[in-house]
Amino acid sequence: MDVKVNILRYNPETDRKGHWEEYILKADPDERILDLLHKVKWFDDGSLAFRRSCAHGVCGSDAMVVNGENMLACQVLVKEVSTPIKIEPIRGLPVIKDLVVNMDSFFDSYKKVMPYLINDDEPGERERLQSPEDRDRFEDTTKCILCAACTTSCPVFWTADTYVGPAAIVNAHRFVFDSRDNASKQRLEILKDVDGAFRCRTAFNCTSACPRGIQVTKAIEDVKRETLTIN
């Protein structure tokens, strides 16, 4: 079938601002949106820029706005979206070219929450023990692939880019609720800050945007509640 695709193009070397280009592509309903982008790039305009690697929703490279919603281009099939298909870069981060945005501030926020296990106790020669129940408490947030779909769907982030954003809070949650970690208090102090978890206005955009099905808003609520337990 023929599919009409509109892509928001921007080349900093030739354009002053972005403009829409239309492409009519032969596509199979079972193909991924990513396959459509490849058709444009490989057989029409080689200069189209987008990130991608794994092509099956596990690396987090290709978050973009498709018909107004954040998703991974490799995780959505042509038959699941209405036509014409409108594709834009994720919002709130500077565009480098076409569908590629600058991720620096996103990763800086991630690093702010100390996203690593902190425990100075001597662990011994074998693994630390953890019950399946304790392991379950942070299962959901271990799934994050740092795709930025959540953070760039958040209306608070669009207006205040100093807000650490949902993805950073998800990654803090992953350690705050890990029974093996000893630094929850430090992380929660950081998230108590003006640009921390309390900026969240529970819009739930992040939860619907997350391609890993993480209950992002719930994780933020868990962190907020936990923050109240420290003094």
Next chain:
Amino acid sequence: MKVVKHSFDGVIVGAGGAGLRAAIEAAPHMKLAVITKLYPTRSHTGAAQGGMSAALANVEEDNWNWHAFDTVKGSDYLADQPAVDILCKEAIDSVVELEHWGLPFSRLESGKIAQRRFGGHTVREGEAPAFRACYAADRTGHMILQTLYQKCVSMGVTFFDEFQVLDIKIDDGVCKGVIAYEIATGDIHIFEARAVTFATGGFGKIYKVSSNAHSLTGDGPGILYQKGIPLEDMEFYQFHPTGIYRLGILLSEAARGEGGILRNKDGERFMERYAPSIKDLAPRDMVSRAIATEISEGNGAGPNNDFVYLDLTHLGAETIKQKLPDITDFVRTYVKIEPINEPIPVQPTAHYAMGGIPTDVNARVLSDATGTVLPGVYSAGESACVSVHGANRLGTNSLLDIVVFGKRAGQSMVDYVSSTKPMPLSDNAAEDLTNKIENLMEKNHNPEFSVPRIREELQDSMEENAKIFRSEDSLEKQTKILSNLRDRYQNVTISDKGKVFNTELLEAIELEYLLDMSDTTVASALHRKESRGAHSRVDHVERDDKNWLKHSFAFKNGDSVKLEYKDVELGNYEPKERKY
């Protein structure tokens, strides 16, 4: 072109599991940079699903000798046994270390790390399938990659994200550094460094149907091959039995480890005929051949009889949800089937390179078949061939390989850097590369010679002629096709002449590596007149230990490939007939 110069002691190319593990070892002892064409967390290690083996004995009796036996037998006796001993012995501490760094393994009721069964892993040298694979649901690789990256963040390791290395500088046989291209700007960066580790992953993109990411194009092996370094055991490429039909997306062997069954169009559990003792949990080469045989004998399902079924319907919704959540989601997303109720159409998918850059057990790169070390150059992970996987890798042994030998690469860098002085690299070191890029930029674009066209023909023809079953005819045919594609590649052109995020330019350069990987794969396969592990010749069906118990080394020889051989290092296990 703008050229920027940096000075480091060591550089690691690649930030998958192997590169990150090397970085953790090396960073405290030198000025180190990790250069990666993808953000580290997007490396394909993150796609690994099923597990990482170590004889922890958390579920049942186990010891690393049994693990070593299985690995050697799985390799069809081509693995170097001293290296396998290191792999299996160091496995235990490696898993524990990852746990200490925070890796969220799934847990047993006892609180210990959970372990599951996997193909080819047995207790007491073949008695029964072993619970040896440590896992975190079916996203073990994701957790390893995240944990190693988190550790690097905590240590303040220096990363150059979205920088693609395109050249290495070796003067008089001594390493001086690498040249990289900054994807966001098109600037060239000279990295002076006397120790360089390549951890660039595999090259599944030489085939059409593959479980590998678009980025897996064999860059490390390609860069070194073009400098005259040989590539080892390239004829051994693993096809994983269960890729989603047509898409190639992997459904982990963990599905069969948890009890999943392969069935042909009549619903028959055909593996009972091919591997009576361990059936569906036979090693991958055997299962993939069994599927290909079923299909060629007309027992495949579907209108074209070209797939078989992976049946999980008897496992129950709870097991599927707890233990196989991601892979069953892939099936729902891409095939729109509910695996709890319906069997899944699968076919073998190009998955893992047993071959690659030859190294010793300390990850030092070898420049010939006699074991000469190339000073300052290291490789680990899927880009390297130690060889611990021989002719066929067992599932879960690669995640193990990347941490065990990644660590050793880091240690070797430290040893080398602490015993040598900085070696200056001249300011015009990038000249070869800038000429090559300018050449591509200046040529007028001609769609006849576009990257996607040449690449598509390459992938289609490799799929047809150099896949699971090979013959002299199919390989001779492929040699001609490759030589023709190589000629066309000399005239390759691109349409994007910009500096910013010019991924068309990078795809053009990657295509040359894909051609190199294909040339060496086909030439090595053509010369090896026997069948062993993943290399099955229909015209030489037997394994021939008398003549072929050796590793092949493929050298670049102008536009053709020259082969040399090196004997396998044996150990405790004498080659025997391989039956399961």
